[in-house]
Amino acid sequence: MAATSFHQAIGTLQSHGCFINSGCYQENGNSSPQLISKGFRVDIGRRGSSCSRERSFVVSQASTSQASVMNPVSSPSKKTTTDSQKKSSEAALILIRHGESLWNEKNLFTGCVDVPLTKKGVEEAIEAGKRISNIPVDIIYTSALIRAQMTAMLAMTQHRRKKVPIVMHNESEQAKSWSQIFSKETKTQCIPVITDWQLNERMYGELQGLNKQETADRYGKEQVHEWRRSYDIPPPNGESLAMCAERAVAYFKEHIEPQLLSGKNVMIAAHGNSLRSIIMYLDKLTSQEVISLELSTGIPMLYIFKEGKFMRRGSPVAPTEAGVYAYTKRLAQYRQKLDDMFQ
Numbered sequence: 001m002a003a004t005s006f007h008q009a010i011g012t013l014q015s016h017g018c019f020i021n022s023g024c025y026q027e028n029g030n031s032s033p034q035l036i037s038k039g040f041r042v043d044i045g046r047r048g049s050s051c052s053r054e055r056s057f058v059v060s061q062a063s064t065s066q067a068s069v070m071n072p073v074s075s076p077s078k079k080t081t082t083d084s085q086k087k088s089s090e091a092a093l094i095l096i097r098h099g100e101s102l103w104n105e106k107n108l109f110t111g112c113v114d115v116p117l118t119k120k121g122v123e124e125a126i127e128a129g130k131r132i133s134n135i136p137v138d139i140i141y142t143s144a145l146i147r148a149q150m151t152a153m154l155a156m157t158q159h160r161r162k163k164v165p166i167v168m169h170n171e172s173e174q175a176k177s178w179s180q181i182f183s184k185e186t187k188t189q190c191i192p193v194i195t196d197w198q199l200n201e202r203m204y205g206e207l208q209g210l211n212k213q214e215t216a217d218r219y220g221k222e223q224v225h226e227w228r229r230s231y232d233i234p235p236p237n238g239e240s241l242a243m244c245a246e247r248a249v250a251y252f253k254e255h256i257e258p259q260l261l262s263g264k265n266v267m268i269a270a271h272g273n274s275l276r277s278i279i280m281y282l283d284k285l286t287s288q289e290v291i292s293l294e295l296s297t298g299i300p301m302l303y304i305f306k307e308g309k310f311m312r313r314g315s316p317v318a319p320t321e322a323g324v325y326a327y328t329k330r331l332a333q334y335r336q337k338l339d340d341m342f343q
C-alpha cells in the first residue's frame with residue numbers, strides 16, 4: 001500500500017476512534033519510516049477490521065503471587081482485584097521500545113548483551129518522554145538491560161509531573177533494606193521502577209554480536225529472516241519469539257496486570273521482541289500476524305485498560321495532542337490538573 005493510501009486509511013480509522021501512528025509498525029525495526037508490507041497494513045486498511053473495531057479482550061484474573069513490587073507501591077492482592085474493581089478501574093499502559101543502541105547503529109544482533117544507547121537513542125528517549133509528558137505514570141517496569149532503563153529514565157525527565165523514578169532493589173534483603181525511603185512525603189513524589197530480566201530482549205544465542213548483513217550474506221537472507229522473524233524457530237542456541245513470549249507474557253500477567261487492575265498507570269520500557277510478544281497478547285494477534293509486527297525505537301504506544309479490556313490507542317504524537325486526552329475523562333482531567341499546577 002502506498003503511503004498516501006495508508007494515510008487515507010489512517011484518517012478513516014482515526015475518525016472511527018482507532019489511532020494508529022505509522023511510527024509504531026515499520027519494516028525496519030530500528031528507525032526507517034517505512035510501512036510494513038503485510039499483516040497490520042492489511043488489517044488497518046479495512047473498515048470493521050480487528051483494529052478499527054478496537055481489539056479488546058477480558059484479562060485473566062490476577063495471580064496472587066505478585067511479589068516484585070515493593071515500597072513505595074503496595075502489591076495489589078487478589079482481594080483488591082475483585083470483579084467489581086475490575087469493572088470500575090481504568091488505567092493507562094504505555095509501552096516503549098528503547099531508543100537506538102550502539103549495536104542497533106552497528107547493525108549487530110544484540111539480544112541479551114547489555115549495550116547502552118547512542119546519542120540518537122538518548123534523543124529518541126527524550127522525545128518519547130515529551131510525547132507522554134501529560135500521561136500519568138504510577139509505576140515503571142523495565143528489563144534488566146541498560147538500554148531500556150536509560151530510555152525509561154530519560155523519558156521521565158520530560159514528564160510534567162516531575163516525580164522521581166527510583167529503581168527498586170529487591171535482589172537481596174540487604175539491598176532492600178539499604179535502599180529504603182523514610183519520608184512518606186518523599187515517597188509520594190517517587191515512581192518505583194521495577195527491573196526484571198523477564199522483560200529482556202529475546203536471547204539471540206550464537207547470533208549475538210554478529211553483523212546482521214554479514215550473517216545474511218553467509219547463511220542466506222531467508223534463513224536469517226526465519227531466525228529473526230519466525231514465531232517458533234529459534235536462532236542457534238537462542239530463544240524463538242514463542243519462547244520469549246512465554247516468559248515475558250507470563251511476567252506481564254503475573255506482575256503488571258494486577259497493577260492495571262488496581263488502577264495504576266504503568267509504563268513498560270523494553271525491547272523489540274519482548275514487546276512484540278506482549279502486544280501479541282494484548283491485541284490477540286496470531287502467530288502469523290505477529291511476524292509482520294515491527295516496533296520502532298523510542299516510539300511510545302498507549303493502551304487504555306478499562307472494564308477489564310485493553311484498548312490500543314496508538315502513539316501520542318505530541319504532549320498537546322487533543323485526541324489522546326479525549327480518549328478518557330481521566331486522562332483529560334489529569335492533563336487539566338497539570339495545566340493548573342504548572343501555569
Ligand SMILES: O=C(O)[C@@H](CO)OP(=O)(O)O
Pocket residue numbers: 029104108109110111112201204228272273
Ligand atoms: O538484535 C536484536 O536484539 C534485535 C533487536 O534489535 O534484532 P531483531 O530486529 O533481529 O529482532
